[in-house]
Amino acid sequence: MHVLKSSGDEERFSPKKIYKTVLDAGGSKKLANGAVREVKKMYWERMSTKEILKFLVEFLKQEPGVSQRYDLKRAIMSLGPDGFVFEQFFARVLEYYGYKTTIDNKLKGKRIIEEVDIVAVKDKKWMIECKYHNEPGIITKLHPALYTYARFLDLQRYNFDAPWLVTNTKCSWDAVEYAKGVNLRITGWKYPANDGLQDLIMKKNLYPVTILKSIPGEIFNRLYSAKIVVARDLLEIPLNEISRRTGIDQKTISKMIEEVKEICGNCI
DSSP states (O other), rough: EEEEOOTTTTEEHHHHHHHHHHTTOOHHHHHHHHHHHHHHHHTTEEEEHHHHHHHHHGGGGGTTTHHHHHHHHHHHHHOSSSHHHHHHHHHHHHHHHEEEEEEEEEEEEESSEEEEEEEEESSSSSEEEOOOOOOOOOOOOOHHHHHHHHHHHTTTGGGOEEEEEEESSSSSHHHHHHHHHTTTTTBBBBTTSSSSHHHOOOOOOOGGGOOOOOTEEEEEEEEETTOOGGGGGTTTTOOHHHHHHHOOOOHHHHHHHHHHHHHHHSSS
């Protein structure tokens, strides 16, 4: 029994994987067992993971917040189409972990102006390059790792301690090996183990605003313009202030806040 991934590769169908991912999204054991049972009923050989995800996103609505959390990867890929909002989002995530950040930095190298996505300071002064993809099935290959390190070398006058490549996808083997050789930190999807992008998000309930399913898509651009990219930030800003900054009516904002509470639980 095999499933077809969005990359076009096949992998063995794993009920245990479905069970674990439902639990990871905060679902109960009863819900996880039910999800496995129903997917088995509908399974056909080489069924796509996209079809399985589509079914599960609907099925998991039985418990508040689980469906949205389970759909985290899609939510991140909806931050596009370009990478600037993803840069804003990751900088905000880092702030929740105690970093001071600046985004969209233009710094003079030896001969040219270099654009550094994020400068983050905590234990070290990090030069961060973000590589964003908004289509499934893509991996981050060697080239971004090469130019991130080259940019770091060109900006030594700014006393960066280390370079850091952040991506919302998995990384190729050679990108990871190269990074190990030059002490380039990588944060990607499920990498490194227990400290990848989804781990940083889920540990502190730092879901992007695109996790919300109760509002029309055009609302997100208003939130981005107001620099609101992490959903739980909506719980920390007065309702009338959100409305003033975004132009969104208070009824819609109240609906958003209720959904954030479902997703985040006791995150504040």
